Amino acid sequence: MDFLGKKAVLIGGSGGIGREIALGLAGAGADLTVHGGSRSPRFDSLMEDIAALGPRRGDGPRSMVFRITPDVDALLSSPVYAAVASADILCVCFGPFLQAPLHETSPEDWERIVFCNYTLPGILVSASLPGMMERAWGRILLFGGTGTQEAAASRTNPCYAGAKTGLSSLVKSVAAEYAPRGITCNALLPGFTDTEYLTAEERDALARKIPGGSLIRPRQIAEAALFVLGHPEINGALVNIDKGWKS
Numbered sequence: 001m002d003f004l005g006k007k008a009v010l011i012g013g014s015g016g017i018g019r020e021i022a023l024g025l026a027g028a029g030a031d032l033t034v035h036g037g038s039r040s041p042r043f044d045s046l047m048e049d050i051a052a053l054g055p056r057r058g059d060g061p062r063s064m065v066f067r068i069t070p071d072v073d074a075l076l077s078s079p080v081y082a083a084v085a086s087a088d089i090l091c092v093c094f095g096p097f098l099q100a101p102l103h104e105t106s107p108e109d110w111e112r113i114v115f116c117n118y119t120l121p122g123i124l125v126s127a128s129l130p131g132m133m134e135r136a137w138g139r140i141l142l143f144g145g146t147g148t149q150e151a152a153a154s155r156t157n158p159c160y161a162g163a164k165t166g167l168s169s170l171v172k173s174v175a176a177e178y179a180p181r182g183i184t185c186n187a188l189l190p191g192f193t194d195t196e197y198l199t200a201e202e203r204d205a206l207a208r209k210i211p212g213g214s215l216i217r218p219r220q221i222a223e224a225a226l227f228v229l230g231h232p233e234i235n236g237a238l239v240n241i242d243k244g245w246k247s
């Protein structure tokens with residue numbers, strides 16, 4: 001896989017699944033801009049690891065910190081919005097989870113979860129498309145939830161699942177309309193993944209739910225991400241990476 005000279009922007013690339021994708025893209029020569037929600041030693045050491053991965057065209061890697069809230073005006077004046085306009089590769093990894101039945105989901109929950117998991121990727125996709133169309137080349141990778149490839153009931157996380165299911169429609173719409181322009185759009189739909197954001201108790205509880213009893217590793221998701229990004233014939237795909245749990 002060779003992305004030498006391609007500008008990649010990763011939203012939520014400083015941690016979790018996004019972090020592994022950032023390292024994978026850097027290894028493939030991409031010129032990276034990595035976004036995170038906070039400046040931390042973990043983020044700094046990731047940027048050092050990326051810089052050590054070797055020469056690339058461009059002046060990267062660059063990092064940017066911007067705390068995302070459900071505020072369109074703040075997003076439009078943020079470095080995140082400015083960066084995606086020149087992206088060849090856009091990965092929107094950030095997507096907060098909410099486990100709550102509908103009768104316990106507040107208006108603020110609805111606003112935050114739908115904004116972060118649907119409105120935000122939608123705005124960033126729209127902002128990235130004109131540049132990609134001009135260059136006749138673009139790769140967009142989004143993240144669904146477990147089993148959100150089609151409308152289905154969710155008893156445990158209906159707000160999050162609804163937003164992520166909408167995202168599946170967005171993926172198909174982009175692929176259908178922009179494939180002739182050299183642009184692909186796909187989504188990975190992970191099962192429970194072993195990120196640094198989980199506590200030991202959460203890790204154990206989630207592992208018991210997933211087939212085989214072990215969580216998916218971020219690197220496994222990143223390998224699938226690199227494969228999808230590197231194959232333009234894959235377009236409009238919703239790829240379950242959940243060991244068959246919700247496939």
Ligand SMILES: NC(=O)c1ccc[n+]([C@@H]2O[C@H](COP(=O)([O-])OP(=O)(O)OC[C@H]3O[C@@H](n4cnc5c(N)ncnc54)[C@H](OP(=O)(O)O)[C@@H]3O)[C@@H](O)[C@H]2O)c1
Binds near residue numbers: 038040066144197
């Ligand atoms: N992990 C799973 O088991 C799982 C399962 C199914 C689907 N998914 C989906 O896969 C994608 C990646 O998930 P993930 O587990 O890697 O974690 P994530 O929490 O969605 O993303 C982590 C990244 O987002 C940043 N971030 C967190 N809160 C932020 C905020 N308010 N504003 C700006 N940036 C913020 C983090 O930076 P900081 O570290 O600085 O906060 C980090 O870079 C998501 O879309 C998720 O919905 C995940």
